[in-house]
Amino acid sequence: MAHRSGPTQSGQHLILVGGGHSHAIVLRHFVDHPPPDTRITLIGREPLTPYSGMLPGFLAGHYSAEEMHIDLRALCRRANVRFVHDEVIALDLARRVVRGRKEEAAYDVLSINIGATPDCRSTPGAEIYATPVKPISQFVMRWRALFDRMANVMRLRLGVVGAGAGGVELILAAHHALASVKPGAQFHLFASERGLLPNHPHGVRRRLESTLRRRGIYLHQARVYAVTENSVCTEQGAVTLDEVLWATSAAAQPWMAAAGFVTDSAGFIRTDATLQSTSHKHVFAAGDCAHVAAFPRQKAGVFAVRQGPPLAHNLTRALAGQAPKRFTPQRKFLTLISTGDKSAVASRGGRLVLEGAWIWRWKDWIDRRFMAQFER
Template identity: 40%
Template sequence: MKTTIPYTRDLVLVGGGHTHALVLRSWGMNPLPGVRLTVINPGPTAPYSGMLPGFVAGHYTRDELDIDLVQLARFAGARLIAGKATAIDPVGKTITVLGRPDIAYDVAAIDVGITSEMPRLAGFADFGIPAKPLGAFASRWDAYRTTATAPKVAVIGGGVAGAELAMAMAYALRDKAPQVSLIDRGEVLDGFDPPARNRLLTALEELGVTLVEHADVEDVRADAVHLTDGTLIASDFTTGAAGARPHDWIADIGLDLHQGSLVVGVTLQTSDPDIFAVGDCAHLSHDPRPKAGVFAVREAPYLFDNLRARLSGGKMRNYHPQKDYLKLISLGGKSALAEKLGTARRGALLWKWKNHIDRKFMDQFDTLPVMQQPLPLRMATGVIETMGDAPMCGGCGAKVGRGALQGALATLPATTRKDIISLPGDDAALLKTGGETQVFTTDHLSAVTIDPVLMAQITATHALGDVWAMGADPQAAVLSLTLPRMSAQLQQRTVTEITQTMARNLGGAALVGGHTTMGDGLTIGLSITGLCKRTPITLAGANVGDVLVLTKPIGSGTILAAEMRMLAHGGDVLACYKVMIQPQDTAARLLKEAYAMTDVTGFGLAGHLAGICEASGVGAHVRLSDVPLMDGALDLADAGIRSTLYPDNRNDPRVTAPDTANAALMFDPQTGGGLLAAIPKAKATALAKKSNVWIIGDIIDGNSVTFS
């Protein structure tokens, strides 16, 4: 009998900072059995601050700047919650993220960095760009430096961060005769000893950066920074590297603080022993140190060991930071200054050294080790062929292939019941109940994500697709849930998350009951009824001359197959999830006059369109260039990524398509896909003006489906 270690403890990492990124990597290589790991971060990536000046100067691409937390979470076996934590309740042991049920924890760690006072400056929220969070700043700068023709840039804050940004901006814009101003209420770089300060001031002068010292900012305008003495500093890109401060919600947790930062001791625990804090949001009470990334990086192994100790009853390690550290400061071009213990040097070799250190740090996340279990030496005949050249993916919700499904269904006897309307191949059963026409459907998905909340949203949208496709209104739903093995406490937490999410995402249907069990992994099923207030829309009504419309882009199977192999960009994965959970009730109302309709799911666009054509006795032509695709899907398809169901879907004799990556996506199994409808041509023009409605082809004579 196979032994599966149950989950008994929840560990939640709040924030994707440098320390937590390193902890996730270590966890993937040596997880603690029985612990369910969660990481909460506002977006799919965590920019590496050490390379930000190099990115601003143009030495690094955006991809090189970012740690992909989606890939890293997959490697660590963690669920990534893409959202911003807004509160922590240490009594109830829950964390609040807007738009979802509270997240329970047994042990938590906080690594959210700091924020900026700059948005509180008059006009800054409208016309300024804070340097933190780094991701938002990097995106805005990337757009500005490529479009500005007569750039005028101002940096508020003359510390080392502001000076690095000013030099990087001046270097990046050097061919456009830029005006770059560095503004400080005191003296620029006054925290440095004279040798280092003089070299930095020389570097600023060489790049033409104008120093504006002893200056108080009154407000920020669209084209200038207005000082209190009335001076206007021309700027159409104003950023701020001053006024760093802790996040406001940190103070509301109720833990000990020092100037707004969480006080931690030698074990990196706060005043609550179940909450740890690291990086810039923490204050080392036993040995205070400046806010610097070097300390966050060196805290990582101590945090990793101490989290494991707290979760398993082991012994903790004490963290003692070094007294001083080498500061490597970018000087715009490929030159850097090194400073330690009052000694300073500058030059190109120091840039190469800094570049080597930074790239070595990022290489840890770009080349994650393969942690696969080896296959047995001896296996039954057919195992290798069934497995294929990649693991069984969840891009299709682990559905059975079309051939196997239709072969099994063909053996069923026809029903003789008068209250069942027989529609072979349609999306859902049609029942006559008390004079009403009722739709009945069921869907059951293996998890494509280990986040129960996101998986509940995906399942609800996917299951409701059958109801919406027939023009019905959702009525009632019954939940069928299989959980991984876990303790009673974690069972309650997980079922609560799922049921609360389901209740809010059923398109107006009521969740009226369900059944739960435990197994090897998370699966969620829904049986849903709907009421047809008018004639149901089936597969069989398409006419020659109708126009084909689609309400969601294609590509989820390919993207999720790639995500399971850590080959998809995190941003593309989160964008894919967003499409998958988009409800289709509005789209269904727009298509209420469709002659035939289905939702695009496991058989792919090609298979589901072939189903309409077969039921209606017509053919179809689809223009490949008009089919909307999810971001990243085409590149992955071009790289040869395919979902597990792809071969079965591609082997459809009714469909003709070229051997291209674009065409391959037409056979890509979708989860939570959009609606595909045949509509009167007269209605097409009006529908084409709606968002999320794409005209992709036509219904034609014949019985084949052609993509070209």
């Protein structure tokens, strides 16, 4: 039977659902600035949460799994937050109760930071035959199994469906990690009709297109309409593959729309610039699972990170009965795309585009400094 935990007699109960980038920053903030008279619980599907900035470097073999993960359990302990290892599957907004697979809990203020998963459902066969890049923990297991199988297979034909930043970094990291182990391996990247990196400036697209060409990675620009056991079917024909990795645009977890939130057309919680749900002010949302109506952005870890500090302040304000403050993100932001070989392409504001090994070293420095704040 489901265990039920409720708010304390005195004080308030804040529940954080998901241990994404924004909540990691919130927890770090609470280590030094705990909200007064508040009991806090974090419900997380995984005790170790991956840092997206280091994911491509991990896949390319430059970082260990330990280096790329934030230990949520340890961070919660430092912040005096109870960690509950569970997956939230429903929410009763009227009764203010969160339902996980193992237990349900009542809250006064709720914050959601559960990310998004690539949309496998709308392409027949993808759910069965392709490996989605999220959840990362499952993807990492498949990735390791792929390496183990390498020893026994004659050849490898690997495809990545989805040519946004995640898909491009993934195919380049895979190429770097596997091409030398498996000479003759083939790599295929599938972009939609919108082409390679549709949300990135022309200069970035041009550089990465030429990187793909140089490495002998095939770029297919045609809608993928089905996946079978050994092929990807596009409008220009089928491509035979041994492994298909799925990195298409993000889908929302269905329980958020089912709970009754106002969402965007994809089912992500619509929020004000304060990161409060536009329909339910006692609920905050950040990162990929939120759609900040005033400042729409691509789904990227860097934006989830930026929302961390204002989220921490606004949660503290809401718990104290004060009005949360608006958060205005920077209009121009730095985008870094790594190319697997310890090199990267940087762009800012759509104009400035730079590339080279030094960009990767700079990114490495930024990423390691980010992770250091979670170490004791």
